[in-house]
Amino acid sequence: MREFSLPALYEVPADGNLTDLIRRNAAQYPDLPVMARKDPRDPARWQDLSATAFLTEVEAAAAGLIAAGVEPGDRVALMSRTRYEWTLLDFAIWCAGGVTVPVYETSSPEQVAWILGDSGAVGIVVESAAHAEAVAGLRERLPELRDVWTIDEDAVAGLVRAGEEAGISAETVAERSAVAKADSPATIVYTSGTTGRPKGCVLTHRAFFAECGNVVERLKPLFRPGEGSVLLFLPTAHVFARMVQIAAVMAPIRLGLVPDVKTLTDDLASFQPTIVLGVPRVFEKVFNSARAKAEGDGKGRIFDKAAATAIAYSEALDSPGGPSLKLRLKHKLFDRLVFGKLRTVLGGRATHAISGGAALGTRLGHFYRGIGFTVLEGYGLTESCAATAFNPWDRQKVGTVGQPLPGTVVRIADDGEVMLHGEHLFSGYWNNEAATDEVLSQGWFHTGDVGTLDEDGYLTITGRKKEILVTAGGKNVAPAVIEDRIRAHALVAECMVVGDGRPYVAALITLDEEFLPRWAEENGKAGLSRTDLLADPELTAAVQQAVDDGNAAVSRAESVRRFRVLPSQFTEESGHITPSLKLKRNVVAKDFAQEIESLYA
Incomplete structure (x- = not known):
């Protein structure tokens, strides 16, 4: 048995909840742009919202939820693609004292019925009329569901009007915002369900504070207020994107959200983030598309030589002597011919990316670091509130998923299973004590993954026990x-x-x-x-x-x-x-x- 831990870098508040973050931002950084949404008249332009403006919009929507009868602890579902309204409503639900239940917008009616029924959601915000129609067909199976709001049919404006008409004051919203405590559930995130029915992971406000606070502190150069920005295009229903959303608010840095990867190149060019969040398939696509374009332009051999140089250069960075003079000169040449253009495709300003969800692979890790765009690979699960390990910005080990989140412990059991301990862990599966007892024992979460820890505490995942x-x-x-x-x-x-x-x-x-x-x-x-x-x-x-x-x-x-x-x-x-x-x-x-x-x- 082997274990490794790092001291916490962030002191989790003894009490309070995630709505404290947006109030703090409005008080300390009132004019700082913390959100950006696309200009509906021009997709290439972004409209910034200050910390004060964001708080105002959140509280107005929260007033509408309170007017609709959302009580402290009530579950409210969110079924939408990644967009500004998702983050706005997530915080509005918390300000109303509720618990957010994310639902993938691609979910089948059966999946939606299970999640809404199991969580006992009293309301759901959907994105489109098609989503609303699908939910309407399930109403007889969902006796606790009262309200359905549709984003594309001005759900936010409707909630704001409802709050005004009911006379819900700012003081009432502030009082309701303070009801949830650190150990209260913030969200119930249903696992993807690779086998059987999805289980609802209960993540508390404390878990997100521990997770996001230590991520921001360990990656501080990437999360500088007023300097950093991140573009979210992964589903916000997934805990990985959700964690980065909250970390951006916590820092705070400018956050932009777009629905998918179809227009990713254009979105990166117009938003120009300093951090890119992705899964390995996105980084593979960027590499493969660049190589295919080079092949089509008759420059395939140049690209292959450039890629080999980038990988060799990155590998040499880990050697005692570093890159040789010859390798540095080749790298400089290809930086002008190839690497600079690739960085432009990725927005032009970003020097780092965060990758999770699956293994990135050593080859891609070295390639991207070699072109001057370091992809920091991490590892986590829904039950660990996203990242439980990640590569630090200043001491990356390509091929590993990094060191434990500060303030947590990673243990390798005798059979190779990865076990976790820390405040970032879920409190259990909703309405499923038996499943909780199977994986949580004396504060340790049994991940089901198999891995190894090296002498510096860097974790390598080698597979799933069941696989x-x-x-x-x-x-x-x-x-x-x-x-x-x-x-x-x-x-x-x-x-x-x-x-x-x-x-x-x-x-x-x-x-x-x-x-x-x-x-x-x-x-x-x-x-x-x-x-x-x-x-x-x-x-x-x-x-x-x-x-x-x-x-x-x-x-x-x-x-x-x-x-x-x-x-x-x-x-x-x-x-x-x-x-x-x-x-x-x-x-x-x-x-x-x-x-x-x-x-x-």
Whole structure:
């Protein structure tokens, strides 16, 4: 058994709640821009809101919720894409004394019914008329649900009017804001549910204070008031984006929110954040798109040399002598030809990014640091209020998920399981004492992940206990290691390793829908039908190269011997991935049982 901890850098308030942050900001930084929303007349322009203006808008919306009958401790659901109104209403719910229940806007009616019913939500704010219609079809199953507000139909303005008409005063809102204490629930975040029904993780105001306060202090150069800014495009229903939202308010730094990654390049260019928040797939896409563009412009070899130089340069930074003179000169040349342009694509001002949700991979970690855009990889779960470990800005170890959050403890049990202790942990699963007792014991949370700690306390995650495969030959295989390497190839969207109880390891692979047409065009196969393309020997060879790259990271016994390319990507709509992009392995295994059997025929 091994454990590591760092002293807390932030003193969690003995009491109080997250609404104290926006009141403090208005008092200490009244004119500082803390929020930014897109100008509806010009998507390339942003409208800033000062700390005072944001507090005013939050309190006005909170008055409407109080007028609607929201009482202290009542659960109010939020079902919307990432947008300014999400953050506004999150804080408004807290100011009304309520508890926010996030719901992914892509959730099925069955999922929505379960979350609203299990949480006992008395109201829900949805984004669109389609969402409202879906909720309307569930009303008979939700006796506690009273109100449905729709953002696209002026929900915020409606709440403000309701508060004014009911005569809810600023004093009343202030009194209600103070009802919740540090150990009161702030939110119930339902897990993505890779197996079974989602469980509601109860996260208190104290947990967010401990989490965000120590993140901001440890990454202080990135969270300087008046200097820093972050653009959120990940779902705010996910705890990772939610944590960064609150950390931005806590710092405070300027926060912008956009619905998705479809317009990400334009949004980064117009907002110009100093910090970028993403998941590995986003950083893979940026790399692959840049390489594909270079190939299309006849500069593929230059890009590949530049990428190799960036990786070598980053690796040399960790060596005693640092980069050689020759390497520094090559790096300087490619900085002018390639790296500077890539940083411009990422907004031009950002020097750091925070990555979570899955493994980034050593190759990408070194590539980005080598171009002057350091991606700080972290690790956490919904139950740990997002990050429980992350790489510090000044002592990054590429390939690890960093050191424990200050003020917490990471322990590696005798069987390799990662265990956590600290104020940032959830208080339990809502209405599910049995599930809580399974993972919480004497203040320690059993994550179900397997990992190692090095002598400096840097954590490396090697897999999930439940996902460890044992081949017929008795070899233990952690799928994540090889899956991450295979998925790094531009052609590959997803990879799922199989082989439990089988004679060897195999894999199911899906292809990237955006990159596949580009590959076909570059290889003179643009006229082929999708069916013919998937059966093309050259495409199979390209996927085999991705598999070979993955196999290079593991032993022979752990390597993928055979693979099957599936006809379409895994999607949330198909039921094969969660909203946070995690594979539902049991669903994939069930739906593609025949394909798996064919790998062992």
